[in-house]
Amino acid sequence: MAERSTPGISLRQLSVDYRIAQGIFSAGILRAVRGVSFDVSAAETLALVGESGSGKSTVLRAISGLAPIAGGEIRIDGSAHDPSLTRAIDAGIAMVFQNPNASLNQRLTVRRIISDPLHSSGAKQSQSSKVDHLLDMLKLDRDFLDRYPFQLSGGQKQRVAIARALISSPQVLLLDEPTSALDVANQAQVVQILQDLKRDAQLASIFVTHDLPLATHVADRVAVLYLGSIMEVGSQSELVENAAHPYTQALLRSIPSRKIKSAERDQNFRMSGEIPSPMDVKRGCVFRSRCPVATDVCAETAPELTQLSPTHSVACHAVSIRSNH
Amino acid sequence: MSDSNGNGLQSAIEVQHLTVTYRGRRGAPAVLDANLEVPRKEIVGIVGQSGSGKSTLGMAVAGLLDPRQCEVSGTMRLGGTSIDLGSTENSVWETLRGSRIGYVFQDAQAALNPLLTVEQLLVQPQRHRGVDLSAARSIAREMLEAVEIPDVERRLRQYPHELSGGMKQRAVIAAALIGKPGVLIADEPTTALDVTLQAQIIRLLKRLKDEFELSIIFISHDIDLVADIASHIVVMKDGVVIEAGSADSVVRKPSHPYTNELIRSIPRLEKVGFFQDTEFWSSRG
Numbered sequence: 001m002a003e004r005s006t007p008g009i010s011l012r013q014l015s016v017d018y019r020i021a022q023g024i025f026s027a028g029i030l031r032a033v034r035g036v037s038f039d040v041s042a043a044e045t046l047a048l049v050g051e052s053g054s055g056k057s058t059v060l061r062a063i064s065g066l067a068p069i070a071g072g073e074i075r076i077d078g079s080a081h082d083p084s085l086t087r088a089i090d091a092g093i094a095m096v097f098q099n100p101n102a103s104l105n106q107r108l109t110v111r112r113i114i115s116d117p118l119h120s121s122g123a124k125q126s127q128s129s130k131v132d133h134l135l136d137m138l139k140l141d142r143d144f145l146d147r148y149p150f151q152l153s154g155g156q157k158q159r160v161a162i163a164r165a166l167i168s169s170p171q172v173l174l175l176d177e178p179t180s181a182l183d184v185a186n187q188a189q190v191v192q193i194l195q196d197l198k199r200d201a202q203l204a205s206i207f208v209t210h211d212l213p214l215a216t217h218v219a220d221r222v223a224v225l226y227l228g229s230i231m232e233v234g235s236q237s238e239l240v241e242n243a244a245h246p247y248t249q250a251l252l253r254s255i256p257s258r259k260i261k262s263a264e265r266d267q268n269f270r271m272s273g274e275i276p277s278p279m280d281v282k283r284g285c286v287f288r289s290r291c292p293v294a295t296d297v298c299a300e301t302a303p304e305l306t307q308l309s310p311t312h313s314v315a316c317h318a319v320s321i322r323s324n325h
Numbered sequence: 326m327s328d329s330n331g332n333g334l335q336s337a338i339e340v341q342h343l344t345v346t347y348r349g350r351r352g353a354p355a356v357l358d359a360n361l362e363v364p365r366k367e368i369v370g371i372v373g374q375s376g377s378g379k380s381t382l383g384m385a386v387a388g389l390l391d392p393r394q395c396e397v398s399g400t401m402r403l404g405g406t407s408i409d410l411g412s413t414e415n416s417v418w419e420t421l422r423g424s425r426i427g428y429v430f431q432d433a434q435a436a437l438n439p440l441l442t443v444e445q446l447l448v449q450p451q452r453h454r455g456v457d458l459s460a461a462r463s464i465a466r467e468m469l470e471a472v473e474i475p476d477v478e479r480r481l482r483q484y485p486h487e488l489s490g491g492m493k494q495r496a497v498i499a500a501a502l503i504g505k506p507g508v509l510i511a512d513e514p515t516t517a518l519d520v521t522l523q524a525q526i527i528r529l530l531k532r533l534k535d536e537f538e539l540s541i542i543f544i545s546h547d548i549d550l551v552a553d554i555a556s557h558i559v560v561m562k563d564g565v566v567i568e569a570g571s572a573d574s575v576v577r578k579p580s581h582p583y584t585n586e587l588i589r590s591i592p593r594l595e596k597v598g599f600f601q602d603t604e605f606w607s608s609r610g
């Protein structure tokens with residue numbers, strides 16, 4: 001990926017290792033994220049898409065200091081950020097979690113929930129005007145301020161969580177499946193709010209989801225993750241119409257469609273099996289155990305992300321071989 | 326439904342005038358005067374949002390509603406058997422469940438007893454019906470192969486927590502089919518699964534339908550998924566069946582505006598600018 005000097009967030013070869021107990025005395029290493037690099041500039045949204053165990057949420061947790069970083073670098077607006085030294089809120093990072101019931105303190109009023117980050121960052125001035133402004137932005141009524149989370153609907157709770165994330169005026173907004181607990185109407189409302197925000201606040205957003213169609217609607221670019229590695233990155237049309245990676249193609253064909261019955265889709269491509277355990281990933285390409293076009297080279301070396309266009313990159317030996325000929 | 330010939334013998338299940346009211350909740354019944362017909366060896370999809378009554382309908386058909394908690398009325402023909410959905414004793418349902426009607430729940434983890442191995446899970450219900458041990462064991466093996474679980478001998482010795490999510494749901498389907506029922510009710514069987522696993526389970530259900538000559542009720546909130554697997558679709562809203570017909574006609578020419586809304590509410594790859602359609606979303610209130 002090309003270096004950019006514009007404000008935003010950049011990851012270079014970020015890796016995350018978890019220590020997993022195996023019996024009483026020994027521990028294994030689970031590499032949840034393996035060398036992930038990307039850039040998200042201001043007012044841009046990158047979606048991270050993947051199945052369970054792809055490491056998509058772990059990337060966000062590592063950026064915000066909630067997961068142990070084993071290697072690599074995070075840069076925010078060009079300067080290095082070490083989550084173990086600087087709190088996320090001080091580095092201009094805010095996060096919205098998947099489940100608002102778990103992420104909002106049930107014993108605090110909405111007013112306290114939204115304004116608490118300001119106390120912790122030391123800012124005092126014009127608090128209430130800022131809270132009011134956010135409520136307007138998120139289309140929440142003023143009388144919500146004195147209510148408790150249990151008095152709100154799922155969509156309202158998630159909007160409160162977004163307001164809390166925005167009160168510290170972050171440059172980077174991390175969204176971990178923010179709509180997966182909501183029904184379709186609330187999902188649409190939250191997504192629309194996020195898109196307005198991105199434009200108005202010049203935020204660099206990273207949107208994690210397992211829903212590829214949703215990702216293509218909310219994001220400027222989509223990165224497809226598998227076992228902690230980026231398989232392919234591209235714009236909506238690049239991924240939907242020109243998916244180069246066999247995994248992206250399999251994901252696309254797995255999505256139920258009214259128009260194409262699965263029997264017809266299956267003739268083109270069928271992926272069997274499940275994601276292997278991240279504890280026993282062999283060297284070479286992480287996808288090769290399920291890949292229909294894997295060859296000997298895939299067992300030897302992991303493919304690098306190769307550019308197909310300024311916004312479209314893919315990590316697949318088969319694609320590189322094809323494009324070299 | 327379109328291919329009904331009136332005598333009901335061609336259908337595997339015919340539910341008439343089903344009404345379910347949960348006790349202690351004043352207001353509308355969870356299901357109101359619903360009719361449902363499942364033709365033999367076909368898949369009927371029931372689609373609706375949370376609270377539409379689709380799961381309650383499925384549970385009523387399998388006699389899984391607790392009469393202490395809800396009031397049920399209506400009748401059902403299951404093959405040649407007439408069943409009063411409101412007054413049938415649980416002992417009668419116990420003879421029907423497993424051997425005539427199988428049930429697959431959304432949460433495979435919760436559906437499998439964590440203290441039993443896969444083999445015990447598949448052998449015990451057969452022993453209960455008087456199958457001898459060695460026959461029950463070999464049927465358990467055949468069934469695991471039928472649901473495409475690889476490495477059968479190892480899997481039989483494992484406990485549910487040792488299986489992945491997709492594998493667990495396959496084991497649940499094997500358990501539901503072990504008594505060779507003619508009807509399978511699958512309530513959101515893929516909602517907890519990733520999309521590639523979902524595609525595999527859908528493929529499996531279609532294959533099993535042909536292999537075991539199953540008639541399937543497939544319950545889901547996802548109309549695209551239902552349109553893919555089912556030949557007939559029933560749309561429910563607030564406990565009422567608002568539309569029923571062949572999958573093609575319901576999806577291509579929905580007659581009820583709510584069905585249209587369900588179809589429009591799913592973000593799709595081919596629909597660029599979906600969330601920019603502000604007029605549509607603001608009209609939803």
